[in-house]
Amino acid sequence: MMLDFSVKMKTESISLFYDKTEALKKISLAIPAHQITAIIGPSGCGKSSFLRLFNRMNDLIWKARVTGQVYLDAVPLYDPKIDVVELRKRVGMVFQKPNPFPMSIFENIAFGPRVHGCHDKAKLDEIVERCCLRAALWDEVKDKLRDSAFALSGGQQQRLCIARVLAVDPEVILLDEPCSALDPASTMRIEELMQQLKSQYTIIIVTHNMQQAGRASDYTAFMLMGDLIEFSSTKEVFTSPKDKRTEDYITGRWG
Amino acid sequence: MRRASGTENQKKREGRLAGKTVVENSFFGIHPLLASPKKFSKENLIRWIITATGWITVIILTLIMLLLFTEGLPIFSTTNPFSFIFTTDWYPVSDPPVFGILSFIVGSLMVTLTALVIAVPIGVAASAFLAEIATPTLREIIKPIIELLAGLPSIVLGFIGFLLLAPVVQNAFHLSTGLNGLTAGIMLAFICLPTIVSISEDSLSAVPKEYKEAAYALGATKWQTIRRVLIPAARSGIMASVMLGVGRAIGETMVVLMVAGGRLALPNFITDPLSAMTGRIAIEINNAVFGGLQYQALFAMGIVLFLMTLAVNIIADLVLEKQRRRYA
Ligand SMILES: Nc1ncnc2c1ncn2[C@@H]1O[C@H](COP(=O)(O)OP(=O)(O)O)[C@@H](O)[C@H]1O
Ligand SMILES: [Mg+2]
Numbered sequence: 001m002m003l004d005f006s007v008k009m010k011t012e013s014i015s016l017f018y019d020k021t022e023a024l025k026k027i028s029l030a031i032p033a034h035q036i037t038a039i040i041g042p043s044g045c046g047k048s049s050f051l052r053l054f055n056r057m058n059d060l061i062w063k064a065r066v067t068g069q070v071y072l073d074a075v076p077l078y079d080p081k082i083d084v085v086e087l088r089k090r091v092g093m094v095f096q097k098p099n100p101f102p103m104s105i106f107e108n109i110a111f112g113p114r115v116h117g118c119h120d121k122a123k124l125d126e127i128v129e130r131c132c133l134r135a136a137l138w139d140e141v142k143d144k145l146r147d148s149a150f151a152l153s154g155g156q157q158q159r160l161c162i163a164r165v166l167a168v169d170p171e172v173i174l175l176d177e178p179c180s181a182l183d184p185a186s187t188m189r190i191e192e193l194m195q196q197l198k199s200q201y202t203i204i205i206v207t208h209n210m211q212q213a214g215r216a217s218d219y220t221a222f223m224l225m226g227d228l229i230e231f232s233s234t235k236e237v238f239t240s241p242k243d244k245r246t247e248d249y250i251t252g253r254w255g
Numbered sequence: 256m257r258r259a260s261g262t263e264n265q266k267k268r269e270g271r272l273a274g275k276t277v278v279e280n281s282f283f284g285i286h287p288l289l290a291s292p293k294k295f296s297k298e299n300l301i302r303w304i305i306t307a308t309g310w311i312t313v314i315i316l317t318l319i320m321l322l323l324f325t326e327g328l329p330i331f332s333t334t335n336p337f338s339f340i341f342t343t344d345w346y347p348v349s350d351p352p353v354f355g356i357l358s359f360i361v362g363s364l365m366v367t368l369t370a371l372v373i374a375v376p377i378g379v380a381a382s383a384f385l386a387e388i389a390t391p392t393l394r395e396i397i398k399p400i401i402e403l404l405a406g407l408p409s410i411v412l413g414f415i416g417f418l419l420l421a422p423v424v425q426n427a428f429h430l431s432t433g434l435n436g437l438t439a440g441i442m443l444a445f446i447c448l449p450t451i452v453s454i455s456e457d458s459l460s461a462v463p464k465e466y467k468e469a470a471y472a473l474g475a476t477k478w479q480t481i482r483r484v485l486i487p488a489a490r491s492g493i494m495a496s497v498m499l500g501v502g503r504a505i506g507e508t509m510v511v512l513m514v515a516g517g518r519l520a521l522p523n524f525i526t527d528p529l530s531a532m533t534g535r536i537a538i539e540i541n542n543a544v545f546g547g548l549q550y551q552a553l554f555a556m557g558i559v560l561f562l563m564t565l566a567v568n569i570i571a572d573l574v575l576e577k578q579r580r581r582y583a
Contacts, residue, residue: 060471062391088474095472099465102488112473115483161469168473 005032008202009054009091009172014068016049016058023049026068027228029221031172036194036203038217038234040210042249046226047206048096051174054204055091056084072172089116092165096177098157100149100164105141108149108160112168127167135163136193155186162193173197175205179212191216210250214238222246323561327554330354339555343521347539347549354552358521360559362436362529366511369440369525370447370504375497377444378451382493383481385452386459387467398456405449413513416442421514428526432516436525439515446507447500454499458492459485491575498571502564508533532560 009031016024024046031037031054039047049058056077058064070077077087089112100108109128118124128145132138137159141152149160158178165173175194179187194203194216207213213220213234220237222230222245230237230246241247331339334354342355381401385394420441421433428437462485470480486493516528517538536553543550 055472057468057472060468085474085476088472093472095465095468097465099463099469101466101469101484111470111475111483115470115473115475115479164469164473 008033012069017065019063025226035218037219038213039206041223091172092170093174106145131163131166172202327558330551330555359532363531366440367504370443373444382455409509416514434516443504451496451500454496458489462488
């Protein structure tokens, strides 16, 4: 494939096995820096499994096994010498269901910096404010930072989770269907937020929502049953898909 | 978690008993309007059985309390309650007899505290290991073994303490006897460890995996995830496990009887031979004249024991309630 972008992350014939079933089949894909890459495909095709390769979250799954390689810049992530903690600082993740900790809003955002050794109160205050501002959350929470995160609405909780990721200052942000549990207005806010963030971060978003991929991403990858079918600029994928299966899927003809 | 939710269930049950709103129109997930008439009556039967069980529990508990109080309280017509609790002279068969149980209260507290100091950190660490570090296979092997230990008759532990631990303690601290509070405390720790490990592990494993994933995804280490996310999220279950452990330790009779040394005086150090309330009651109740003063005094000691466990439970409940409200 011709690449006319600078590459932030890339997978090289990566396969993932859950015990003996092969969930991902030798996928090679390059992720452009400072762009939003959408991963689309029907439910169960392996989008989440694929996304979790980029910060090695699959390590947590008992009996999951990986072959192939993923690179962050030039660093091979599946090298035995890699420090996974350090990797996850550089590649943050936002989950499908907003999952704030059962702590205050402040504690949630300060969690990352704290586990990475920052205990200075003034510094933490500064980080919390900056990350809330960047996650478009500050106005809504600035007077109740000590309240439980569960008091926030679903959309606010998801932006809190984004702020929490920003607080560890990652280079790449992975989002796994971040809007699937949210109402349309909250969804729009998160999409706007992604546009604001992409100048500083490389973003990969999994979505089952075709419109979302179409309007919010720069590049799109289409997956089917553990295979990568097509990857190109979003415009191209949506206007002139090369593969018949991609066309069927985005036009809604896919089963 | 299973057992930990007992108090909550009980509260719900009491709510129902008090005639508050019955919230079970979707019991077992079946809406009564959608369920067939047959299922509906089965559901009623189940509800009836649960209500009846609740009532029976309450009645039996009340009867036990009544028994304790009717047999024990009369002692306070001859012995002043203050000196009963706060003096250390225990001459149950002198004429006139003297009943001061402070030595035994202190003895019970000392061995129980020792047991907790040993069992809580070890128990919580072991449960965190099982829940988060051990592989599923290892967990499936270890957990049943620990639960089996919980069923070990305490007299067996008493023998182990007597034969194996007592000499070790005696030599280690250069004591005149190895049968003392420390030996008893260590053996009591063994008694409450399985409870603490098993219930804490349940509640750690019940922490939503979303919290765990969020922590790891932020670059937290295993240790940080356990300490900052899992344990705080599971603390009500862990607290409950500790409280149940305390309950077992305070109430344990055989082990303290066998290895605590049985001295009647007020213990100064944990390494002194001492007596706990349970052991004292067990030893003397057979010699006491039915309905006599000694008999009354022993029952009154039972009341003190009962109130102490009650206090532990109430405090635990208050703490848990406060935490529940904080992050509700
Ligand atoms: N932890 C797991 N253990 C075993 N199989 C899994 C696990 N997670 C996902 N799978 C399987 O892998 C396939 C891809 O799942 P997933 O990545 O969640 O798909 P998607 O996110 O596209 O819906 C599915 O068939 C699913 O059943
Ligand atoms: Mg998914």
